[in-house]
Amino acid sequence: xxxVQSPQAVxxxxxxxxxxxxxxxxALYSVHWYRQKHGEAPVFLMILLKxxxxxxxxxxxxxxxxxxxxxxxxxTASQLSYSGTYFCGTDYNxxxxxxxxxxxxxxxxx
Amino acid sequence: DVKVTQSSRYLVKRTGEKxxxxxVQDMDHENMFWYRxxxxxxxxxxxxxxxxxxxxxxxxxxxxxxxxxxxxxxxLILESASTNxxxxxxxxSSSGQAxxxxxxxxxxxxxxxx
Numbered sequence: 001x002x003x004v005q006s007p008q009a010v011x012x013x014x015x016x017x018x019x020x021x022x023x024x025x026x027a028l029y030s031v032h033w034y035r036q037k038h039g040e041a042p043v044f045l046m047i048l049l050k051x052x053x054x055x056x057x058x059x060x061x062x063x064x065x066x067x068x069x070x071x072x073x074x075x076t077a078s079q080l081s082y083s084g085t086y087f088c089g090t091d092y093n094x095x096x097x098x099x100x101x102x103x104x105x106x107x108x109x110x
Numbered sequence: 111d112v113k114v115t116q117s118s119r120y121l122v123k124r125t126g127e128k129x130x131x132x133x134v135q136d137m138d139h140e141n142m143f144w145y146r147x148x149x150x151x152x153x154x155x156x157x158x159x160x161x162x163x164x165x166x167x168x169x170x171x172x173x174x175x176x177x178x179x180x181x182x183x184x185x186l187i188l189e190s191a192s193t194n195x196x197x198x199x200x201x202x203s204s205s206g207q208a209x210x211x212x213x214x215x216x217x218x219x220x221x222x223x224x
Contacts, residue, residue, distance in 0.1 A: 032212065034213075034215075041114075041200065041215040041216060041217050041218060042153070042200070044212035044213065044214070047210060047212060049210055087153065089153075089213075096141055096204065097166075097168065099155070100145075100152040100153040101152055102150060102151060102152040103152050
C-alpha cells in the first residue's frame, strides 16, 4: 500500500532538471509532496487533488495522472537549495491519513 | 506561520520505561498526527486525531498510545519502551479536511532506547 518512489537517489549539477515519480497500486484522492533537509522538519511543497491537475511554484511543479495512479515532481534548473529528501504522501479516501513513500534523496552539486 | 513544537529534540531512555513525547500546535488545527521516521522506510503513521479525545490507529500503533485532552496538544506514549522503538518521531498538524490540506511538521524528537 506504500507508494513507490523512483529514483531512490539522484545527483545533479546546478542547472540540471530532475523528475521524481510516485506510483500507487490503488486509486488516489490526493498526493502531497514534501521536502526534508538533513536534520530539519519536512516542509510542504504542494498538494494535487484527484482530477489530473498540474501545479507549480517557482521552478518546481508536479502532475497527477489519475488513470496511472501516479504523480511526478519536476525540478527545473536545479539550485543548491533543492538538495534534500523528497517524499510523496498519498491519501486514498479523503480521510487525511497519508501514506508516505520511502523518499528520494536529491543532491545538487555546484 | 504555523508552529508545531515538540518538547525535546533528543531523548535517551532505558528499556521498560514509560516515555512521553509531547507536541503542541498554535494554529487551532483540528488534525494532529504522530509519525516515526527510519532510514529507507519513509514516514510511517503511528496514530492520528481529528478532534479532542478522539484517536485513530495508523499503520504501526503497536507499543504506542496517544492522548489528546486539549485541541492544541497531542501526546505520544511508549508504554514500555523497547530498543526497536529507537527512532526519529515527528508530529504534524493540519486544518479542515485533512486530505486536501498541508501537514505542518515539528522538528522531531530523536529517541534512543538503551
